[in-house]
Amino acid sequence: MAGEPQADCLFCKIVEGTIPATVVRETETTVAFRDINPQAPTHVLVIPKAHYRDAATLAAADPQLTADVLRETAEVAAEDKVDATGYRVVFNTGAGAGQTVFHAHAHVLGGRGLEWPPG
Ligand code: AMP
Numbered sequence: 001m002a003g004e005p006q007a008d009c010l011f012c013k014i015v016e017g018t019i020p021a022t023v024v025r026e027t028e029t030t031v032a033f034r035d036i037n038p039q040a041p042t043h044v045l046v047i048p049k050a051h052y053r054d055a056a057t058l059a060a061a062d063p064q065l066t067a068d069v070l071r072e073t074a075e076v077a078a079e080d081k082v083d084a085t086g087y088r089v090v091f092n093t094g095a096g097a098g099q100t101v102f103h104a105h106a107h108v109l110g111g112r113g114l115e116w117p118p119g
């Protein structure tokens with residue numbers, strides 16, 4: 001069923017607490033934790049607790065939950081004090097775009113200059 005935990009999903013395991021993570025924020029519907037391989041001084045992943053394979057699937061299935069994730073990216077940026085200097089929110093979607101974990105997640109990147117366009 002849509003949104004149900006997947007036994008083989010790394011981020012579902014982080015939600016369940018069976019794999020540790022450095023959690024920076026948690027709400028009823030979302031978790032935010034530091035990326036294990038940070039690409040910037042601030043590199044936090046915001047995920048819905050419910051499992052959706054990517055941002056497009058999440059957005060189609062649950063607009064409110066999509067908004068929860070996006071609102072949390074702003075809260076993370078403010079807490080890490082990168083909101084004033086600017087930060088980037090990225091949803092890699094599909095293997096061709098670099099998605100490696102197929103549980104929807106927003107990358108929040110900041111704390112250094114960010115080039116545009118990204119690689
Ligand atoms: P993506 O390539 O967009 O699917 O992003 C997946 C991200 O998850 C990568 O930036 C990884 O460094 C990160 N990652 C993988 N395993 C973990 C973990 N156990 N804890 C935190 N971040 C992770």
Ligand code: ZN
Pocket residue numbers: 005006009010011012013050051052102103
């Ligand atoms: Zn999952």
